[in-house]
Amino acid sequence: MINRTSALVIDDHPLSASGIAEFLLSHCGFAAARPVSDVAEFWAALDPVNPPSLAVVDFWLPDGASLGLLAELKQRCPTTRLLAISADDDAAVLDKVRLAGADGFLHKQESPEVFGRAVAALLQGDSWFYGGVKFAGREFPNKELPVTAAELGLTARQGQVLAMMLKGLPNKRIALNLSLSEQTVKEHVSGILERLGARNRIEVITRLRGRRLE
């Protein structure tokens, strides 16, 4: 016999977990919603005889534990619906959680209304993933830290070249894109390297990893 009205919420941000649990209680008709913030606590809170009807799992648990947790939970409690959530905007996350056995996935920044609809869908036996077009067409905010050319002490032109360098374009294509000679691009690249104290473009790319230009 399945307990249709209990839920487990795991998120390493305790406040986030309790916020979600609170929402399940107040807006989704759950009789019980237990927030936990680490994997050990999760398994301790899980009653295999009377499994929860829903588990909400944050993707970004320490050590990437979420995928293993999803897979194991799917085996141990096949009747429990699994909703993965993430603050992230990488499409690869969606594939990963789906493969790991999640029944649904959504972003934390979704409105409570969407969250509620996803939960309802899962409880009805449906799955909830962003479909192909919908997912591709969705505009995800770019979470890379923005940096301006001026901030790096670069000229505007050098900034344009740097942006293409960071995309991995070779000098020849940068030259074509900017309608320059390859040699002029090299000049700008040399200027950038000197300014940033890097030995080659690869150092620039690895050093500015996680940053976005302009």
Next chain:
Amino acid sequence: MINRTSALVIDDHPLSASGIAEFLLSHCGFAAARPVSDVAEFWAALDPVNPPSLAVVDFWLPDGASLGLLAELKQRCPTTRLLAISADDDAAVLDKVRLAGADGFLHKQESPEVFGRAVAALLQGDSWFYGGVKFAGREFPNKELPVTAAELGLTARQGQVLAMMLKGLPNKRIALNLSLSEQTVKEHVSGILERLGARNRIEVITRLRGRRLE
């Protein structure tokens, strides 16, 4: 006259925001805590005549609005204490929010106890940042998506080489690190490129951006 017991919480994850607001009410002695999820709503909720004693600001607001918000809020309500929070683990975030005028910064995955202490410190006029050693010594979970060599169809050796490639090391240093000839490293690099369908190491680096090996 400052209202010492009201707070504003802005986070683009509504459930997260209300979770934090709830916590401020139940555990930090606040009489009012308003959760909002976008910038417009934030300014609408702000009463300049009777400013809140605390504002909790998520760093990852859409369009990087948080820094501007912090700076403007600091000007408009200099008595309001500003606590920036982030799910991120980049040290650059800390510098940015401090420069923007935040009085404190902490990670969302902190326990409620730490969160409460930070709030108390801010209300007393102290600031709350991870200090130099404490910050450097702190172990931040790496949030890059882990990928195994096997997952990419690579041999163990190729995996080791790839890991160093992603750090930006040239072939010569990879050879030294692994006690190999530079030529053997090139063999492995060629194998990796073929396997991943890349033309050169730069394509590999840019393509695997945001991933971590093993």
Next chain:
DNA sequence: TCCAACACCCTACTCCGGTAGGGTTCCCTG
């Protein structure tokens, strides 16, 4: 007016990245 900074172009050179085509050893599996 002169000079500095920027953007643009050139030739010529060195060094590193990557490929091609040879080879040896070890280990595992049919």
Next chain:
DNA sequence: CAGGGAACCCTACCGGAGTAGGGTGTTGGA
């Protein structure tokens, strides 16, 4: 035992990356 694959090494070669050292034209400030 034969075969294949992985790891290791070599020489030789090509092309891109980056430097050195020349040059032109424009702009804007001392």
